[in-house]
Amino acid sequence: MKKLFSTLLFLGGIMLGANFKTISISGVEVPLIYEQSSIIPTGAIQLIFANSGSAYNGETQGLSYLSSLILNEGTKDLGSVGFAQLLEEKAISLHISSSQEFLEFDLSFLKEQEENSINLLSLLLDSPNFTNDALQKVKDRAMASLLAKESDFDYLASSGLSQILFKNTPLQYPQRGTLSSIQSINLEQIQTFLKNALTLSHLYIVIGGDLDIDSTLTKLTPLLQKLPIGSPKTTQTYQANSTPQTKTQYKQTQQAYIYFGAPFHLKDYQEQSHKVKVMSFILGASGFGSRMMEEIRVKNGLAYSAYLRINLTNLANYASGHLQTKVANQNQSIELVKKVVSDFVKNGVTQEELDSAKKFLLGSEPLRNETLSQRLSTAFANFYRGLSLDYNKQELEKIQNLTLEDLNTFIKSHKEILEMSFSIVTQ
Template sequence: MIIKERDNLDRVIFEVIFENSGSLFAKEGLANFLAKTFKNRGTSKNPETKFLKKLDDNAIHLSIASGKETITFHTSFLKSKQKTALKLLKELLVDPNFSEIAFEKTKKEILASIERKKSDFDYIASINLNKATFPQTPLAYPIMGEKLEFSLEEVKNHYKNFFIQENMTFVIGGNFDEIDTNKFLELFPNGKKAKMPFFTPIQNEIIENKTTEQAYIYFNAPFNVNKKEHYKAKISTFILGAGGFGSRIMEEIRVKNGLAYSAYASNSFTNHTNTLKGYMQTKIENQSFAIDKLKEIILDFSQNGIKEEELIQAKNFLIGSEPLRNETLNQKLARKFNEYYNGYEKNYYKKELKLIEELSLNELNNFIKNHNEINKLSFSIVTK
């Protein structure tokens, strides 16, 4: 797939995205390790600072990220540097620095990052939630991992097995000269695309005690919504907890009861799971009451739905703020990629606005009442 968005500014964005190659398809932490190797270690011919200097000398920005599903190579550069940028990216893609020295250096850097995360209570609560609700699955560990129990040979094998033509998508934006993406495809062999797994969270609770004056509370629940009704889920969760002040959760948890500075809920609809998730932070003594209040809010929402004025306010905000969500080149490219990658029809986001505008109160309340699975709440709590 090739996704393009042109403009007249003197810069180019070029991404190579390897689908079905992220942390869901590898040993704990391995896909992230591979991405960090590409980002920080350069090529075997021009290791580390030698390669990075070439990027800097030509004002080429390169970032490489591993997610749960993908590994993405993102480059941005001036149009005058397009030929140089593509040449350097090709060099990196075909000649990563897989030396023992590079392996040990990357391992040391990531283990240091993992160690620093041990004092980040939001991070701990977040990853513990996945451990509790997706046990014995790749979702049970963070993308960077907690233990790096793999060899250099296994890193090389992941590169060999998942960097294949069938996994490649190209995203091109800006004022670019035509790019022959076949020149990038030819760098890699054919192969078989791995099947995307799908996971449904189980109901569970996990508590970790730390020296803290606040309770960090993360939660999730299954939200079994098909793609055709994603727009209904979007507006319903906006009213429930994604809309900031004015949303049910924020109003009840913070404004009326003063239990938390921030309380939030959002949808996570991906190719590998569908959940309602959220978080709040409260004083230790308010922990149990805040959780009970959250359960009460969601139960009332699922049983009784919403009011007309809530629907009107949500529609006005989502439709009125649409230009801000499709303003920059990066936003436009991300939308086009998401339409393709998530299986939406072309120009889905424009059509979604029309669907939201025409959605009736009765339709939305029927949708909400048909999804009482959101009451199967799981909690991860970091507390004293």
């Protein structure tokens, strides 16, 4: 395994592995992650804007999400249909999305359509379809989706957990906003948000495929030079609530939807992430074979599935899990979840559990970086955390060398995951 990761892999004469450099645009050093691959004659460009996702909506919930929707409505002159026809005629895909942290433009194309693709991206950025008709269209779509969520009990329980764990922070709100917040958003708010979001200071570029990277950058530069410089990026981090709470919503349901979570304190991602991955896998992230699944389903038959994983993001670190059970088994299931976590922290894991986790993680992780898009996504995530692009390889080596004593010492030091809160949708 170590030999595999210490060797440069080649396929079709092209090295498999992302690279990094910065490019100067209007005096701003913009990070670029890139990888050339001639396996198929296609290319992909991502413009990723930090400080632009739902965590940065300010007081207007759903603003980043609605902004991404209207950016997908084509240009003011061509409209949604006309712009979509131009893309389709040339087999170009252009999609804008919003997450908690980012606004992202994803452009993919046949190699021969590279210049046309960049021209259409430039056209969209120059004159997005900021019209009242387009705004009402995306509002209707967003509100219809939210109305459907009102009968999605998993969504309601999950949203309730966020409200508990991250009360009084931007993370307590649903990424797509609420019916009232979406209805209240106007064009001026969207334009102001995007003016502050789509800036060079917030930009990361990811390029991959059968492309001459320098030539692609030359084509991109005129488009990027039109972007404002903007204010420097900021880093926001939030702590999950350490006071156990329970939020219950009553609906007409035969099942209880139980979501639970707790804070998780991580001192050093680079030195400890491998321990977190193994800990999370054994406790509840791996499905069958995990402590949570064995106790909840296999031994007690309380639920079809039960999961608990430790989430490590730039915005927050926390543990979260969920299960669905009969209403009559609701209280028993909650008490068993608490007991499983308590026993886990108190006693740690066995050598057999550690060996099984290592076998799976070391065997499956390389498969998650087989494709170009997977490798670039991993490389960007590592870079954004301030790590080397190939940190995941280093992490696997640390997992291979992890001892039972080190893992159990780490597990027993994280008593904060006992401070569990519950969000329940029940009858």
